[in-house]
Amino acid sequence: MQNIVSFIVRKSVRLVSLLFAICVITFVLISQSPIDPIQAYIGADMMRVGPEQRDKIAENWGLNEPPAVQFFRWGASVLQGDLGTSMIYRRPVTEIISEKFLHSLALMIIAWILSGIVGFTLGIAAAMKKGKWQDRIIKGYCYTLASTPAFWMGLLLLMVFAVWLDWFPIGMGVPAGVLAEDVTLADRIKHLFLPALTLSIVGVANIALHTRQKLIEVLSSEYILFAKAKGEKGFTLLWRHGLRNISLPAITLHFAAFSELFGGAVLAEQVFSYPGLGQATVEAGLRGDVPLLLGLVIFSSIFVFVGNLMADLISFVVDPRMKEKRSL
Structure with a gap:
C-alpha cells in the first residue's frame, strides 16, 4: 500500500x-x-x-x-478554482467544459470499449492462425487502419452511411430544430453512432497487432509446448494458458491509448459537428478564446494523464516485476 x-x-x-x-x-x-x-x-x-x-x-x-x-x-x-469566463460563450469555462465533456465522454467510452473488444479479438484470431490467410487479412487490415487519419475515416463513413445510404444523420449531437426535452435516447444514439464508429475503427489496429505479437510469443514458450504435449489445443489451450499472459499488456496499452483517443475525438467531432470538447477546442483556438483554450488544455492534459496513470497502476498492482523494479 x-x-x-x-x-x-x-x-x-x-x-x-x-x-x-x-x-x-x-x-x-x-x-x-x-x-x-x-x-x-x-x-x-x-x-x-x-x-x-x-x-x-x-x-x-x-x-x-x-x-x-x-x-x-x-x-x-x-x-483559486476559477478558470475564467469564455469570450465566445460568455459563460464560465468550468460550465462549458462540464457540458461538453459529457458529450465527449459518451463518445470516447463507446469507442474505447468497442476498439478494445474488437482489437483484442482480432489479435487472438490472427495469432491462432499465424501465417494463414486469416492472419494476412487481419494484418493488412490493421496496417491500413494504422496509417488512416481519423478525419478521413470519418468523412468516408459520413459519405457512405449518411449521404448515400441515409441510415444516419449527417452531424450534430441532436436533431436540428428539436427542443431539448423532445430529444429521445434513440435520437442521441443515432447521432453518436458514426463518430463512435470512426474512433473505434481507428483504435483497433494497435490493440490487435500488439495482442497478436504477445500471443505468438506465448504460444512459442516452453510451458505451452508442454501443454500441447499433454494434448491441449485450440480454444482450451488459449483459455487456460494464453489469455492470462496477454490480457495485462493489452489492457495496459488500451489505457495508455487515451491520448490518441482524445486526439482522434477532436478530428471526429469536427467532421460530424459533434458538440464535444474537440469542437470547443478548435473553436477556441480559431477565435482566440484564451480562457477557454487554456481551460481545455488543462482538462485534456489531466484526462490523458489519468488514463496513463490507470495503466501504470494496473501494471504496478498486477505485475510483481513492477514492484521489484520500484524497490530497487
Missing part, C-alpha cells in the same frame, strides 16, 4: 510540472498567434465598433496588459 501511495505522489508531482509547462507553452503560442481576440470577439459587428469600444473590450478582458501579467493573473485565478 505504501508503495502505491508513493507511486501516486510521484506521478502527481510530474502532473503539476507538466501542467505548468503546457500552460506556459500554450499561452506563449496564443500570444504570438496572428488571430486578434478582440476582432474575433466582436465578430460580424466589427465595422460598428469604434476604437474606444475596442479599448473597453480589451480592458474588460485584460487584453490591454502585457502577456506575462495576463498569465500570472490567470494562474492566480486557477489556483
Whole structure:
C-alpha cells in the first residue's frame, strides 16, 4: 500500500510540472498567434465598433496588459478554482467544459470499449492462425487502419452511411430544430453512432497487432509446448494458458491509448459537428478564446494523464516485476 501511495505522489508531482509547462507553452503560442481576440470577439459587428469600444473590450478582458501579467493573473485565478469566463460563450469555462465533456465522454467510452473488444479479438484470431490467410487479412487490415487519419475515416463513413445510404444523420449531437426535452435516447444514439464508429475503427489496429505479437510469443514458450504435449489445443489451450499472459499488456496499452483517443475525438467531432470538447477546442483556438483554450488544455492534459496513470497502476498492482523494479 505504501508503495502505491508513493507511486501516486510521484506521478502527481510530474502532473503539476507538466501542467505548468503546457500552460506556459500554450499561452506563449496564443500570444504570438496572428488571430486578434478582440476582432474575433466582436465578430460580424466589427465595422460598428469604434476604437474606444475596442479599448473597453480589451480592458474588460485584460487584453490591454502585457502577456506575462495576463498569465500570472490567470494562474492566480486557477489556483483559486476559477478558470475564467469564455469570450465566445460568455459563460464560465468550468460550465462549458462540464457540458461538453459529457458529450465527449459518451463518445470516447463507446469507442474505447468497442476498439478494445474488437482489437483484442482480432489479435487472438490472427495469432491462432499465424501465417494463414486469416492472419494476412487481419494484418493488412490493421496496417491500413494504422496509417488512416481519423478525419478521413470519418468523412468516408459520413459519405457512405449518411449521404448515400441515409441510415444516419449527417452531424450534430441532436436533431436540428428539436427542443431539448423532445430529444429521445434513440435520437442521441443515432447521432453518436458514426463518430463512435470512426474512433473505434481507428483504435483497433494497435490493440490487435500488439495482442497478436504477445500471443505468438506465448504460444512459442516452453510451458505451452508442454501443454500441447499433454494434448491441449485450440480454444482450451488459449483459455487456460494464453489469455492470462496477454490480457495485462493489452489492457495496459488500451489505457495508455487515451491520448490518441482524445486526439482522434477532436478530428471526429469536427467532421460530424459533434458538440464535444474537440469542437470547443478548435473553436477556441480559431477565435482566440484564451480562457477557454487554456481551460481545455488543462482538462485534456489531466484526462490523458489519468488514463496513463490507470495503466501504470494496473501494471504496478498486477505485475510483481513492477514492484521489484520500484524497490530497487
